Amino acid sequence: MNKAYSIRKNKKASLVYMAVLIVLSIIIIIKLFGMYFTNEIISFKNLVFSDIDSSFFTSLIHSVNPSVEYYLDSDTKTNLEIENYNKVEALYGYNIPLISFVMKNDDSSYATASENYPKLDQKKETFQNELEQYDKDESFFSSHTLEQQTPVVNPTNYSMEQLNNFSFLKTNLYTFDPSINPTKANFPVEEFLSKDMSINMNEDGPKILIYHTHSQESFVDSVKGKKEDTVVGVGDELVRILEEKYNIEVLHHRKEYDIVNGKLDRDEAYQRIEAPLKELIKENPSIEVLIDIHRDGVNGNVRLVNNIDGKQTAKIMFFNGLALYSVMPNKYVTDNMAFSFQMQLKAGELYPNFTRKIYLRGYRYNLHLKPKSLFVEVGAQTNTVSEAMNAMEPLAKILYEVIK
Known part of the structure; x- marks a missing residue:
């Protein structure tokens, strides 16, 4: 009697145990599949x-x-x-x-920039969203023949032997996001230097388009709600200097794409701004240079500042997306990287310690819209508005020297 009861009891406990395992397994499977088929937050x-x-x-x-x-x-x-x-x-x-x-x-x-794109079936040969179609086989890094290239930029601070040393590049000129693992093949230095970044100064119309994917980024002493105290105001100052001092016509797109229904929302800011940028480029075919101005975010005890011409000046950082994901191709990756590379070298020549190392990530950040596209981080939230504004004079000078 006791033995039969014990068997029934153990059998019942086993069934309950199995039922619990099955239920937990189903929950886990459902949540995992949610990552593929729903917008459910999966923790x-x-x-x-x-x-x-x-x-x-x-x-x-x-x-x-x-x-x-x-x-x-x-x-x-x-x-x-x-x-x-x-x-x-x-x-x-x-x-x-x-x-x-x-x-x-x-x-x-x-905390750096982001891109949110629809989940797409990467098994298909092409990828489609409401803005454009991507070819799976598109080459992200254009081919080049080193023997046929003549350097446009002559690096003064570094030797060609140093620049061709991948370890030297990683130590002195670039910072890699942990999510990527570039190789020396991603850095054709001779091609970077041979790219002609000059623009046609004689043609009518704006030559540079300045915009802000994240227009709400502000500084430690910014007045809340005052646009002039944000990166948009920094863009205004860069426009003023380029037009008044260097006689370069600039189009400044000041519209906000990180505000949705009156609230800060950066989830899809890069998507929201892409179509308007394309329209502006279409309406202004003279535009050759795109500049997206941001400000970085750092620990509260960090000050990214340097003294330039007697002024406290926020340091800047050039940022590149390598477009490593097939849903976000960029045929201009090498051109983009050449642009920031030449800017970095020129900055080191004219204003030592003004720039931080170029930061690399795997996305593209709308840099695919033009070969001469630049993503610039001006200081951080710990810098003052005046420090950020002061950075525009050296940035304008560096830019002019590269594109003139």
């Missing part, structure tokens, strides 16, 4: 806890959906310890940020 930390390095999960999710956000105005995000932050946030699925990185030399953490 892997609620399913599995692991001390495995998050780079594996970051790479996995990047391959499924390049969905990231820009965290410049969130103190709780920019001040997080990145190592722990990545172990949690990098495990999230669709619509949750995957970004944050550390530049250890500056003892600061930066």
